[in-house]
Amino acid sequence: MYDALILAGGSARRLGGVDKPAVDVGGRTLLEHVVAAVADADRIVVVGPHRPLPFEVVWCVEDPLGGGPVAAIAVGLAHTSADVVLVLAADLPSVAPAVPVLLLGLSAEYDAALLVDAAGRSNHLAVAWRRDALTAALAALGEPADAAVRALTSSVAVAQVPDPQGWGRDCDTWADVDAARQALGDQQR
Template structure:
């Protein structure tokens, strides 16, 4: 996307979207170009990073305004070469790395990843950590007051191996609150500095920036390496020295935060079943919103039965007849003139449409 104006305190970032895979499980189809909810999959992802200074899509060029398109060399050579091609155009201190087939990811999800990554910046103003000898017998300290959550983030950071919530967590966490952020390094308490996970034990120099990034995890706790935020300078250095072809091998040592987010922003469309599930999710959302607008109880709508009706009418009569039939049914039900088996009768009529037409035409 074209450079955007950043809000005060908002971290500057570029976005790299990988949208050039082979889609073997989709029969080689143009996966990022498949549509969900009236937009292509890659357009959903581009919209989620609308606040990026620059959005770079690694894949075939498409009619999406404000996006920079590049290709890895050779094309379809894998995610690591694709990331390398995209990173060549990244100048912001942070880079959001996403797959091009994430229909449920939104801008708030990206913001949460950025918040999780940027709040583990090295704290140069904090007092030095105690030496090992002092740490063995630390002087008594009064209990620390619970830290307030950062804006837009209700999850807490916990150290590796922590069992249970950190002190001060509310018992009644809202259903849409973030799940806990897990730091992979000892001593990375909330608001503190996270040590490097790349094998470099020294503290980074100020110009080196943060020590790691944030990766999203799915509902099973598995890392989604094509849904994360990374410090640009460290990622470029790691990539230059990395001989492998695995994103996990490249990004794993750079990970400081693993983050679970509400909804299913990690859901990708690898198969036709995945694509159908994404489309049905859009249908569910539309049904709920339409019912709200019309003052209808969603529980009173037999969606699957109506879909069966419109399918039979579209196939047996004509496509434009399907929405018209659904509208006529609604009018009849609103007027109280529709019989209890109105849908069944209409389905039967559609299935026998050829015979019904012949009889009507011969009668005239």
């Protein structure tokens, strides 16, 4: 049992300011891919502007608007209630296989489990959290607006979940979007 918190705001500067969660990849928007990946969550909270979705979700926006991912996590967490909260960016079209792996990675000894790619880079927006640890990390951080999201994990026990398949690869640039389209197209064949 878990709740999912999906961050779907941001300015998408590297994509020319388009509505990134609404970008089509493989016949679905980026946001639809991520929401579908967590369809078994008890509650799905999307932090960002309201968009048409074929799923039931709770909508909210960060305060202040444009305050960044930590501000979005802080406002979204208030709409969840499960002991485990999965935090995902809305631009992870291949994240579905990572969801159960992240949840399993959150064993008794860890406060959070996050994806780590083949190059050793941690994805701080593909993380399963114990609710109490995330609440404490947010409180310790102070003002969430414009805070670095990696600071949330700096004082908690983190399980590093290997991601050799690139499940946590995000779509920050048009080259990333093209690669995701190609990868999803290859999977559908």
